[in-house]
Ligand SMILES: NC(=O)c1ccc[n+]([C@@H]2O[C@H](COP(=O)([O-])OP(=O)(O)OC[C@H]3O[C@@H](n4cnc5c(N)ncnc54)[C@H](O)[C@@H]3O)[C@@H](O)[C@H]2O)c1
């Protein structure tokens with residue numbers, strides 16, 4: 001008759017066979033210890049956690065981060081399906097070691113020791129909804145996740161994707177202030193998709209390769225708060241009034257264009273995962289100490305009278321180390337800026353009072 005130790009070993013072997021992701025899900029297993037050795041002994045890299053990793057954005061984002069050579073350890077956290085996504089991604093023959101974490105009981109393990117946290121957790125829009133309509137559900141999700149960050153990795157850089165970004169970033173800031181861990185440089189709202197779209201649409205109009213185009217997009221991440229500065233496009237160029245209006249409208253409504261095309265099946269996921277990885281990679285290069293890493297982001301700011309605003313920022317070892325001014329605006333952009341600030345003020349206040357209430 002088999003001893004209880006032997007029985008337990010057999011069960012563990014069978015379980016690992018049936019549920020290979022358990023190899024990554026169980027922190028004390030020898031596979032994880034081997035993975036730890038590999039992470040420490042292999043190419044140096046950063047530890048990254050994705051919260052909401054089983055979602056429409058989370059899955060392609062996890063795949064792309066697993067391909068990023070700057071990442072040595074990748075933690076995939078979600079309240080559903082984390083084991084499946086982890087098993088799948090972990091078979092990719094790239095350097096990063098992948099571990100999955102399922103449900104709130106594993107949130108702290110998912111976050112401990114992490115350098116960069118990327119948050120795409122939360123519900124997406126359906127046609128007819130504004131991003132602000134997501135506040136009711138997503139505000140609470142972001143609060144819970146940020147409480148975990150404050151407990152377990154208070155020095156991590158946070159890339160916040162969950163909408164409405166104009167309110168979720170102020171929510172995160174308030175959670176961190178309450179916990180006494182707030183460092184404004186380390187909290188970055190992800191507005192990269194607006195820049196990615198702007199580069200694409202402007203390149204189409206100019207007949208250029210989008211990779212050659214750089215469009216600053218400032219303000220926030222919703223409707224009129226998305227303010228492309230077409231007067232500052234690189235390479236230098238000019239647009240007719242008609243082109244300016246077409247481009248501004250298309251960039252401001254790019255998200256709605258995708259929501260309507262998906263007809264109830266969600267919002268941008270693939271282009272967002274691409275944009276999130278582009279931004280996360282910039283943050284990691286900054287953490288590594290690379291010079292001259294500059295991207296747009298919605299951050300704590302003194303560029304306007306508002307406490308948060310998106311502009312170009314320089315990313316360094318401490319996050320957004322320098323927040324750049326707006327630069328010269330034309331009349332069309334000055335009018336746009338006033339509209340953007342008016343709407344942003346309300347969204348920021350809504351986020352702040354959600355925590356302070
Ligand atoms: N910042 C941007 O530019 C941008 C672009 C696109 C989408 N978004 C936003 O990103 C969010 C996610 O979009 P999606 O298409 O991936 O949605 P999705 O519904 O496909 O995925 C969301 C994931 O979050 C998970 N989740 C829910 N509650 C959670 C919790 N408490 N902890 C951890 N995970 C949790 C879900 O289980 C799901 O897997 C939405 O709020 C959307 O509006 C932002």
Ligand SMILES: O=C(O)C[C@H](O)C(=O)O
Pocket residue numbers: 124125131163193254255256258259267268
């Ligand atoms: O539009 C949305 O709801 C998702 C996202 O903010 C986007 O810009 O695609």
